[in-house]
Amino acid sequence: MHIAIASGKGGTGKTTVAANLAALTEGDETVYVDCDVEAPNGHLFLKPELSFSETAGIPVPQVDPALCTGCGKCVEVCRFNALACVAGKLIVFAELCHGCGGCVPACPEKALTESSHAIGTVSRGMAGDLHFVQGTLRVGAAMSPPLIRAVKAKAPDAAVIIYDAPPGTSCPVITTLKGMDYVVLVTEPTPFCLNDLQLAVETVRTLGLPFGVVINRADVGDARVRDYCDAEDIPVLLTLPEDRRIAAAYSGGALIVDALPEYRASFMELLGKIRDGAGQREKGKAVRS
């Protein structure tokens, strides 16, 4: 079962929910995958021992100056403006390249080959019985989806795989959400969160994925998030209260389910609802096929 924890707005509690869920699902073989490669922080709470690390890269063109005639056909093809041709010479700006490979066949002289340009690292390890995978984008690298794909590919197959998504609704999030069985959207009851939640709902609906909402710090703000979920028939899977002890545990890098065991039942219930939601999809699939 592939479960993504996403949000729209950042800082609503994605990692809190993802890490606590991952820590709970003992018994089932479980994997936690930190896809927020620009700021991976699940490790702060799960404290894995990392035993494996490798560089992830994208294929960028390399020019053979002996073959290049400076015709500029590759520059015309590149929609990412990563190539320039001046004074008969080709200049490659690897940091702008998206690794699409379009330029290579465009070259009539076969002067372009591909080489790997490092954009980050994928590391893997164990946190107790929990499998842990994370990606770390190289500082200065602008494009995270290829790294997120590499991170997802390194996640071992297991009964439960929890993906901690990046914030927002753009390519990194879409890349994370591909192939999910269920998506949890974490939000807070504020106008700002509601705005971004609506964007996230639109995204997840467009992708055709089953989803539900977790309202964090549910007793602050106003009722608009709740009203929106009711009006849109979106299941609210869990509400977490504004509890200073949760903030204190978080600040010390502790999991809620460890520091405040009275919340274990809430997270168990959340996991059950996710299973049900994902299961309904499985049934739907079976009916359709």
Added chain:
Amino acid sequence: MIMKIAFSTSGKDLNALVCSRFGRADGFLIYDTDTDEYTVVENQQNVNAPQGAGIQAAQAVVKAGASALVTGHCGPKAFTVFAASSIRVYHSDEVPISEALQAWRRDALAEMHAAAVDGHWV
């Protein structure tokens, strides 16, 4: 001897101001110091480019045959392109192009030898 100078600008003639932006300027006025005539090269395709505007604008300036550029700011990637094509880059405030041209002729414009601003990505 320099024959063509490019000015980043949003205007179409010598009264227009030099634009402080380079890569996302509306266009470039290419002034020919031999004939005292000028043309305007549009840069619209780069104004809203998601990335790499400076690179493509620099390439357009090179293609226009300019051997000097007068602009406000210019990033590191555009500079890489200029370095490969031996174009000299001069700084001007947002003054009318005619004034900037006179200042350039008096050798009163500071030549930029490196990027005046940071790149957006690295």
